[in-house]
Amino acid sequence: MSKNTTDTYWMKKALSLAMKGTGTVSPNPRVGCVIVNRFNEIIGTGFHQAYGGPHAEIIAIRSLKEAADGATMYLTLEPCTIHGKTPACAPVVCDLGLSRAVIGSIDPNPQVAGRGVQMLKDSGVDVTMGVGTKEANWLIRSFKKFITTGLPYVTVKVAQSLDGGIASSTGVSKWISSEESRKEVHALRGEVDAVLVGKQTALIDNPQLTVRELKGRNPLRFVFDRNLTLPHYLHIFTDSEHSKTIVCCAPSMKNSEKAKELAKLGVRVLPVPIDKKGNFKIIEFLGILSDQFFVSHLLVEGGGAVVSAFAQAACIDEFQLFVAPFLFGAPKSMATLPVALSPDEASKYSIVEHKKSGADLHIIAVKTDSGKEFSERMF
Ligand SMILES: NC(=O)c1ccc[n+]([C@@H]2O[C@H](COP(=O)([O-])OP(=O)(O)OC[C@H]3O[C@@H](n4cnc5c(N)ncnc54)[C@H](OP(=O)(O)O)[C@@H]3O)[C@@H](O)[C@H]2O)c1
Structure with missing residues (x-):
């Protein structure tokens, strides 16, 4: 195998190890590590497993079957140089006597931002960048937003008909998308820290918003219900995960009888600041999610009013769009409030992935300024 093919092969392994931290490391990044000796044999592996726990490279070093001098380390994210919940990793990696390190991404944490790579170079390690970088960037996209802005990364999931309907004219949306697409949504829920729906969606669809089609951690469930009018028989209030349900209400409802009734059910109530029209201030809401709930990735699951509020707040x-091949006619659309008056004024997104998902087309689009970081991923 050429050096390039070998690097791609081992980085792919490191990336799939990183994936194993899905749902357990947030708001930390998912990171994987493989250490290979000079005979191209694997001698150590690791991945970041738990928030606050040892980092991937430290776990890989602890797993070493032999000394790592002359070896190559494949690491999806550069080693950190700061003492956070655990000591800095870069000095430990430098002491191994590696001949090479192949690094996927530069750490977006401004306190690290290339210093780990520089430390490796200064200690004589030959550093290769650019292998699996788009995949590695994709793995840490929520961490990047969280660490650089203090706000969660927001993914909107929508299932829609060919004519853009998210529900029929009578409000029915079960099921627009195929079984395969719904499984993808369950995987997404396992990846994020929290999901959000509006009151009408909670009422009409009575969703569970849990991970059921595969193994995964259930996210926190937020619902926008300004006046706490949702009936208590809904799944989100009665199932075994009800302590993960948080109802967002107007500040005036904080100490209301309805809030007390929900508290008795073991459901939390969260007052969210409102604007002059009485709508929740979306950026403030996101700030509360990160400050009070450590949410670094939020999945907005509709409906149209909630998606519109997030679109208007940019x-x-x-x-994550699932387009099903049928027509509703007179449909209810994803964004019901005006967002832009012309295509020129519209927020721009880039499609970074499109694939068949059962009968549907699954499209992933990200804000254009970050599109080139992930597009045309290899694996
Ligand atoms: N195809 C799909 O992917 C999909 C996904 C989800 C839902 N749906 C469908 O979409 C329909 C529901 O959508 P919808 O647009 O009617 O309702 P919705 O977005 O589910 O809920 C709207 C309600 O949520 C609260 N809300 C929303 N934005 C708010 C804000 N910025 N500030 C404060 N409160 C806010 C308000 O309740 P209060 O006024 O009571 O406070 C509002 O009336 C259903 O038919 C459902 O089946 C489809």
């Missing part, structure tokens, strides 16, 4: 980082 707070959508990514769309």
Whole structure:
């Protein structure tokens, strides 16, 4: 195998190890590491497993079957240089006597931002960048937003008909998308820290918003219900995960009888600041999610009013769109409020992936300024 093919092969392994931290490391990044000796044999592996726990490279070093001098380390994110919940990793990696390190991404944390790579170079390690970088950037996209802005990364998931309908004219949306697409949505829920729906969606669809089609951690469930009018028989209030449900209400409802009734059910109530029209201030809401709930990735699951509020606040980082091949006619659309008066004024997104998902087309689009970081991923 050529050096390039070998690097791609081992980086792919490191990336799939990183994926194993999905749902357990947030708001930290998912990171994987493979250490290979001079005979191209694997001698150590690791991935970041738990928030606050040892980093991927430290776990890989602890797993070493032999000394790592002359070896190559494949690491999806550069080693950190700061003492956070654990000591800095870069000095430990420098002491191994590696001959090479192949690094996927530069750490977006401004306190690290290339210093880990520089430390490796200064200690004589030959550093290769650019292998699996788009995949590695994709893995840490929510961490990047969280660490650089203090706000969660927002993904909007929508299932729609060919004519843009998210529900029929009578409000029915079960099921627009195929079984395969719904499985993808369950995987997405396992990846994020929290999901959000509006009151009408909670009422009409009575969704569970849990991970059921595959293994994964259930996210927190937020619902926008300004006046706390949702009935208590809904799944989100009665199932075994009800302590993960948080109802967002107007500040005036904070100490209301309805809030007390929800508290008795074990459901939390969260007052969210409102604007002059009585709508929640979306950026403030996102700030509360990160400050009080450590949410670094939020999945907005509709309906149209909630998606519109996020679109108007220019707070959508990514769309996961499932387009089903049928027509509703007179449909209810994803964004019902005006967002832009002309295509020139519209927020721009880039399609970074499109694939068949059962009978549907699954499109992933991200804000154009970050599109080139992930587009045309190899694996
Ligand atoms: N195809 C899909 O992917 C999909 C996904 C989800 C839902 N749906 C469908 O979409 C329909 C529901 O959508 P919808 O647009 O009618 O309703 P919705 O977005 O689910 O809920 C709207 C309600 O949520 C609260 N809300 C929304 N934005 C708010 C804001 N910025 N500030 C404060 N409160 C806010 C308000 O309740 P209060 O006024 O009571 O406070 C508002 O009336 C259903 O038919 C459902 O089946 C489809």
